[in-house]
Amino acid sequence: MxxxxxxxxxxxxxxxxxxxxxxxxxxxxxxxxxxxxxxxxxxxxxxxxxxxxxxxxxxxxxxxxxxxxxxxxxxxxxxxxxxxxxxxxxxxxxxxxxESKLPLLPNNIERLKDHLAFMKNYIDLHGKSGGIKKAPIFHTSFEKEMSKLLQERTGLLLNDLANNRMTSALQHAESLIGLGSGLTPSGDDFLVGILTILNTNSGFTNKSFCEEVVKKAKSLTNEISYMAIKKASIGKVRESLIQLIHSLINGTEEDLILSLNKVLNIGSSSGTDIALGLVCGLEAKIKAGGRL
Incomplete structure (x- = not known):
């Protein structure tokens, strides 16, 4: 008992x-x-x-x-x-x-932008490589090619999201599903971060994009990874991710480090991959003028 x-x-x-x-x-x-x-x-x-x-x-x-x-x-x-x-x-x-409940992003994003720049630098120094974060060296040609694909496809997705080109963004999101090694592939973890950020505004306009990503993921990845994507598509994610977003919005630099470290310690490179998805999602939302 x-x-x-x-x-x-x-x-x-x-x-x-x-x-x-x-x-x-x-x-x-x-x-x-x-x-x-x-x-x-x-x-x-x-x-x-x-x-x-x-x-x-x-x-x-x-x-x-x-x-x-x-x-x-x-x-x-x-x-x-x-x-x-x-x-x-x-x-x-x-x-x-x-209950999983995401905070809404503020109208004044200057503090958020400062924290985002700090977070990117911290991940660069302390994040785990081998997934979305490029490894310093490659042991096999397969690792090198996988890294190249992840870099190219995440870049294309970010560019389309920033310019609100959701049809082509969906194609690039689909190309990331199941891409990478591990129980939850790096491409999937990155998408969890992206989908999380898309759910952090009150006038949510991209519900159909999130739904389509889930439909694509059903047959393209494993059941455990699929469930993470499915839940993130409706703004339901683990507590440590929610706390990280709160720290980005309202926390001190110390708060941000503490909550970011909890996320970076998830899995092998999963936490880093998710965190980079959050970063890229926020960058795209800012570049799109909050329209995402």
């Missing part, structure tokens, strides 16, 4: 309503995912070192290595308790409910 510490408000409500069943999809050191039979989406159970995120429940354990979880283990809810086969029972009594 284990207690949940915090979790996505919609996930918790599904447990309360006993409207959740499925099977274990994938297992990692600090998280495991299960596929919900009711809506087809992936849900994540995370250990206590992971930040809140969409479709995620954070529980009071350090890791999942010793729980004997297996792919296809049955997931079900009974009496508001989430069960994973006969191996794990998760109670939601006194769980802290969390």
């Amino acid at each position: 284990i207690f949940a510490k915090s979790g996505d408000v919609d996930f918790i409500q599904k447990i309360k309503n006993s409207n959740l069943s499925g099977f274990v999809h994938s297992i990692f050191h600090r998280t495991f995912n299960f596929q919900c039979l009711e809506d087809g989406e992936l849900y994540t159970v995370a250990c206590n070192e992971i930040d809140n995120a969409p479709n995620t429940l954070v529980i009071d354990v350090d890791c999942f290595d010793r729980m004997d979880l297996k792919i296809k283990d049955t997931i079900y809810v009974e009496n508001q308790i989430l069960h994973i086969a006969n191996k794990l029972s998760i109670h939601i009594v006194n769980v802290e409910q969390w």
